Amino acid sequence: MNIFKYFFNQFFNQPAVKNFFQLLNGIFFIGLILFGLLVMLTIKAIKRILKAIKRIPWVINWIFTIGFIVIGFILVESFFWFGLISIIVGILISPYMNEFLHKMVHVIQRTAKFSENARVKKPSFLKKEGFVIFTDFKYFADNYSLSTKLIIVLLGFGIAIVSLYYDETDEQRFLAGLLIQNAWIDYDHDKQLTPLRAYLERTELKQRKETYLATQVELSKELQSQYDNGHYEEVIKQGTPYAPFDSQIKLWVQDAKNRLKKEHIEMAKKEAPRLMKTGKYREAYRLTEPLNDPKLQKVAASAKKRIDKEVAKLRSSYERGYYKPVIKKGTPYVGSDCRITELVSDAKEAQAIREERRxxxxxxxxxxxxxxxxHFQEAIKFASESEYAEHTKMKRLVRRAKFRKKxxxxxxILARLRNIPPTRIEANIREYSNLVKLFPKNEKYNRKLEYYKRQLIELRKQPPLLVTQEQYGDKWPFTVPKGKLECFPPGIITFRANEKTYAVNGLASSRGYPKIDEIxxxxxxxxxVQEGTLFIMKVDMGPIINKGLDLCNPL
Structure with missing residues (x-):
């Protein structure tokens, strides 16, 4: 036992084991905290869910409230009482009504307490009645629940229906019925539309019958007068709606239609030949085609044949590319013949394309x-400003103009070069530089330019000139007695003294030579010169610079 205890202590006293168990303890502690937080959050979430579930009836109540009020405002213009009742019902079933009733109870309680404190004497029966009324009102406020609101809604519907039946006109009742019929209809479904059509037809027929019965005598007299005077179109127009209710009106309407038809046939027989002779085949066809008469049908067939022939001619002209004649001849008949309308439209498009191409x-x-x-520059400018600048041919022409301009x-330039001798190196360099700008990849021009540049460098490169203080006397600008003056194209002037080369001008300084201020x-x-003065006058360096430039420009 002691041995076991010894090994146990030895094992758990190891640093690694201690660290492991400390880490494990920390993990358990953190896990416990996280578990507690999770439980708390879960409880909060459950409470929120339960709270939200409790508010569902409240939300539904508000939806119905808003629905009734909105429907009331929509209907109040056409059905005043129906809309007003809907608004009142919406207000009565709103959640605010519960709060209002409880506030009223609170006000009554405070009023009662105030009366008791004021010691106002009231008859005993009034106290008793007031207590009963207050108790009933408080009971109603406490029990103003969903069932009460449902009763209010049903009562509202009942009152609205009664008001619609007794207080509204027949037209408004018809409109209400129509709205009810249309409420759940799918207008893409023919079977559902059939009852609606039947309802509308029955209602319209009923209204026409009522109108006819109300004006039967006057209407019959008026129709007979118009029939006797030969106003058949008016007879048809006014009598057709009431023909199903009166056989005499039906007879007048039918006879008027027959007489008008005969008149149209007689007129067509006289007019159609004239139209055919004058080439107005479409007018003749429209006049004769609807009339069921053998002679007129022959005229209609002949007119149709002529029309088809004209259409064939227009189509042939279109296919041969004569678009303007097609447009000119076909435009008057656009709308009357779909074939010509299509041909004219296609001809206009084709003509527009042709004009654009032209x-x-x-x-x-x-x-x-x-x-x-x-005129290369003018060609480039015109092409660039043209609306067809992006066209392939125009771009090709612009490239050609630029090339030919070059x-x-x-x-x-070559003509000028023929008159320039090789000894005029700078002139040759200038002209060949222009040629290289025009044709940067031309090897010949680049080679010539480099050749003349080398010639110029070799020509300008002179041996160093030894200058001394004796030559310049008081104008000698250096502190050393002598030195070598040298110039490198394009004008880099240096002075070498004491084994060191100095920059005489700014161009030499820019090339990295040390400044000559030292000597x-x-x-x-x-x-x-006073002490501390920065500006110190030096001997003029001009003669030395001029001498150096002479070395660079010996010609």
């Missing part, structure tokens, strides 16, 4: 003519 070709031709006339300039002598003629 304008484009004209612009291209003008650009080409400018190029041929060696070639013309090259030709002029530049102060002007002995200047007045005494």
């Amino acid at each position: 304008r484009r070709n004209k612009a291209i031709k003008k650009t080409a003519n400018l190029i041929e006339g060696r 070639k013309a300039k090259e030709k002029r 530049w002598k102060d002007d002995p003629n200047q007045e005494e």
Whole structure:
């Protein structure tokens, strides 16, 4: 036992084991905290869910409240009482009504307490009645629940229906019925639309019958008068709605239709030949085709044949590319013949494309003519500003104009070069530089330019010139007695003395040569310089610079 205890202590006293158990203890502690937080959050979430579930009836109550009020405002213009009752019902079933009733109870309680404190004497029966009323009101406020609101809604519907039946006109009742019929209809479903159509037809027929019965005598007299006077169109127009209710009106309407038809046939027989002779085949066809008469049907067939022939001619003209005649001849008949309408539309599109192509070709031709006339800059400007600048042919012409412009300039430069001798190195460099700008990849011009540049460097490169103080006397600008003056193109002037080369001008300084201030002598003629003065006059370096430039430009 002691051995076991010894090994147990030895094992658990190891640092690694202690650290492991401390880590494990920390993990358990953190896990416990997280579990507690999770439980708390879960409880809170459950409470919120339960709270939200409890509010569902309240939300539904508000939805119905808003629905009734909105429907009331919509209907109040057409059905005043129906809409007003709907608004009142919406207000009565609102959640605020519960709060209002409880507030009223609170007010009554406070009023009663105030009366008791004021010691106002009231008859015993009034006290008793007031207590009963207050008790009933409090009971109603406490029990103003869903069932009560449902009763209010049903009562509202009942009152609305009664008001609709007794207080509204027949037209408004018809409108209400129509709205009810349309409430759940799918207008894409024919079977559902059939009852609606039947309902509308029955209602309309009923209204017409009522109108006819109310004006039967006057209507019959008026229709007979119009029939006797030959106003058949008016007879048909006014009598057709009431023909199902009166056989005499039906007879007048039918006879008026027959007489009008005969008149139309007689008129068509006289008018159709004239229209055919004058070439108005479409008018003749429209006049004769609806009439069921053998002679007129022959005229209609003949007119149709002529129309088809005209359409065939227009189509042939269109296919051969004569778009303008098609547009000119077919436009008067657009709308009366779908075939001609389509042909004219296609001809207009084709003509527009042709005009566009013609304008484009004209612009291209003008650009080409400018190029041929060696007006290259004008051609480039015209093509760039043209609406067809992005066209492939126009871009090709612009490239050609630019190339030929370069070639013309090259030709002029080469003509000048023929008159420039090789000894005029700078002139050759100038002209070949222009050629290289025009044709950067031309090896010949690049080679020539490099050749003349080397010639210029070799020509300008002179051996160093030894200059001494004796040569310049008082104008000697250096503190050393002598040195070598040298110039490198394009004008880098240096002075070498004491095994060191100095920059004489700014161009040499920019090339990295050390400044000459180290050996530049102060002007002995200047007045005494005060201590701390930054500006010190030096001997003029101009003669040395001029001498150096002479070395760079020996010609």
